[in-house]
Amino acid sequence: xxVRSRFFTEAEGQAVGVENAAAKGDxxxxxxxxxxxxxxxxxxxxxxxxxxxxxxxxxxxxxxVARLLSEKFDxxxxxQRFSRLVYDCNRPPESPSxxxxxxxxxxxxxxxxxxxxxxxxxxxALYVPFHDRVSEIIAKRQADGRKAVVVxxxxxxxxxxxxFREVEIGILHDSDxxxxxxxxxxxxxxxxxxxxxxxxxxEDGVTHTLRLHALPDGLLNVMIEIRNDLxxxxxxxxxxxxxxxxxxxxxxxxxxx
Amino acid sequence: xxVRSRFFTEAEGQAVGVENAAAKGDxxxxxxxxxxxxxxxxxxxxxxxxxxxxxxxxxxxxxxVARLLSEKFDxxxxxQRFSRLVYDCNRPPESPSxxxxxxxxxxxxxxxxxxxxxxxxxxxALYVPFHDRVSEIIAKRQADGRKAVVVxxxxxxxxxxxxFREVEIGILHDSDxxxxxxxxxxxxxxxxxxxxxxxxxxEDGVTHTLRLHALPDGLLNVMIEIRNDLxxxxxxxxxxxxxxxxxxxxxxxxxxx
Numbered sequence: 001x002x003v004r005s006r007f008f009t010e011a012e013g014q015a016v017g018v019e020n021a022a023a024k025g026d027x028x029x030x031x032x033x034x035x036x037x038x039x040x041x042x043x044x045x046x047x048x049x050x051x052x053x054x055x056x057x058x059x060x061x062x063x064x065v066a067r068l069l070s071e072k073f074d075x076x077x078x079x080q081r082f083s084r085l086v087y088d089c090n091r092p093p094e095s096p097s098x099x100x101x102x103x104x105x106x107x108x109x110x111x112x113x114x115x116x117x118x119x120x121x122x123x124x125a126l127y128v129p130f131h132d133r134v135s136e137i138i139a140k141r142q143a144d145g146r147k148a149v150v151v152x153x154x155x156x157x158x159x160x161x162x163x164f165r166e167v168e169i170g171i172l173h174d175s176d177x178x179x180x181x182x183x184x185x186x187x188x189x190x191x192x193x194x195x196x197x198x199x200x201x202x203e204d205g206v207t208h209t210l211r212l213h214a215l216p217d218g219l220l221n222v223m224i225e226i227r228n229d230l231x232x233x234x235x236x237x238x239x240x241x242x243x244x245x246x247x248x249x250x251x252x253x254x255x256x257x
Numbered sequence: 258x259x260v261r262s263r264f265f266t267e268a269e270g271q272a273v274g275v276e277n278a279a280a281k282g283d284x285x286x287x288x289x290x291x292x293x294x295x296x297x298x299x300x301x302x303x304x305x306x307x308x309x310x311x312x313x314x315x316x317x318x319x320x321x322v323a324r325l326l327s328e329k330f331d332x333x334x335x336x337q338r339f340s341r342l343v344y345d346c347n348r349p350p351e352s353p354s355x356x357x358x359x360x361x362x363x364x365x366x367x368x369x370x371x372x373x374x375x376x377x378x379x380x381x382a383l384y385v386p387f388h389d390r391v392s393e394i395i396a397k398r399q400a401d402g403r404k405a406v407v408v409x410x411x412x413x414x415x416x417x418x419x420x421f422r423e424v425e426i427g428i429l430h431d432s433d434x435x436x437x438x439x440x441x442x443x444x445x446x447x448x449x450x451x452x453x454x455x456x457x458x459x460e461d462g463v464t465h466t467l468r469l470h471a472l473p474d475g476l477l478n479v480m481i482e483i484r485n486d487l488x489x490x491x492x493x494x495x496x497x498x499x500x501x502x503x504x505x506x507x508x509x510x511x512x513x514x
Binding site: 006092093094115116117119120123124128131132135139208211212213215216 | 263349350351372373374376377380381385388389392396465468469470472473
């Protein structure tokens with residue numbers, strides 16, 4: 001009669017996915033918008049199949065790229081197994097975007113006028129265990145005298161509110177820009193359009209995970225946003241993962257040096 | 258390296274206290290403001306010893322009365338082992354009163370400009386496990402075909418913002434007033450001044466626990482506020498517990514009948 005068993009069916013399991021838990025590398029990958037899955041108890045949230053498979057529900061391609069990076073860096077990967085339409089794990093419970101009533105142009109009827117009980121259920125089943133797990137991994141590394149470089153992997157839609165976005169890779173940061181600066185310097189002259197805090201920045205509230213896990217202890221960190229048309233198939237995912245791996249390796253060794 | 262072990266010292270233990278867990282009675286007692294204890298990591302929150310032992314930090318006498326009622330009703334009692342100055346478990350994380358910057362006339366410096374990481378730590382260590390435990394107990398009773406009558410026990414200060422409060426016992430309710438109505442009817446003609454939704458009511462946001470645990474499933478519920486000068490010593494606590502026990506027993510059987 002745990003929280004989990006009251007919220008998820010047995011087949012659904014639980015909220016947090018962890019891969020490569022015994023990894024030896026410094027990087028810790030986090031993917032908050034990895035999945036479009038809606039827990040059975042919520043049905044469709046009143047949405048069409050198109051919306052339920054769109055970028056409103058998840059960051060298409062982000063988990064695939066995060067998995068490739070997990071292999072390349074020998075990095076532990078923590079990801080959310082359910083859609084951000086139910087709880088957006090990159091937002092605190094006090095943010096209106098945590099259980100959004102609107103995403104871009106889509107109303108989300110299943111999130112209208114949520115009761116306090118419903119908000120508690122989602123916070124308790126989806127948000128808290130996710131960030132507890134990340135905290136636990138970081139605390140364990142600190143106890144073992146190991147580093148933790150916090151890297152969150154996201155994707156964004158090429159067309160938003162009807163406008164095409166030119167940026168291809170966003171390197172986002174909050175008040176600690178060390179890793180982002182080094183990556184942006186390394187990306188100069190590359191064939192991809194790599195921008196700082198674009199198409200979102202800390203003023204949009206997207207650096208919650210960095211604020212929770214990296215800033216308090218001064219851990220190196222960065223949030224990566226990839227335009228999702230560039231990672232729509234395995235070949236492209238591998239190419240982008242290769243690009244990001246090289247960029248970040250170079251950046252990390254320039255900082256260490 | 259659990260949340261608990263990162264938040265509390267070993268001696269402090271954990272946030273939730275449960276007494277009489279194997280109780281056979283229908284009543285489930287909840288005491289959110291049972292304790293004035295501040296976890297060691299927060300020191301004094303910048304407050305004087307006077308404030309730290311005052312009604313700002315806890316509901317004096319409430320836990321003592323709840324314990325007496327737990328015995329009389331053979332009721333399970335769930336209480337918070339730490340001060341509401343750190344997290345007020347009768348408020349959701351999105352409420353400004355959850356981690357208050359001011360209580361009555363006192364500023365709370367240790368709560369000024371809390372980071373998202375700090376808010377998460379408190380929500381995760383104090384609020385979520387508390388209400389998870391209450392939910393778990395109710396779900397278990399429902400699975401066993403047993404009733405759960407949710408009763409929260411609070412106390413209030415006789416003088417607030419310089420004004421004396423005439424009310425002695427407040428019977429508070431949200432949208433479901435069945436138990437409160439029956440108790441108020443039973444209190445007519447008693448020597449104590451027993452009022453409805455006084456000195457607080459649902460519009461003050463004080464019915465969060467009732468909204469979380471009783472309203473969704475239509476469980477009988479009530480919130481009891483006792484003026485704390487009436488429960489300042491053991492004799493008075495016993496007298497008030499006796500009064501409330503009789504009042505609620507009568508009310509419950511009038512509803513059952």
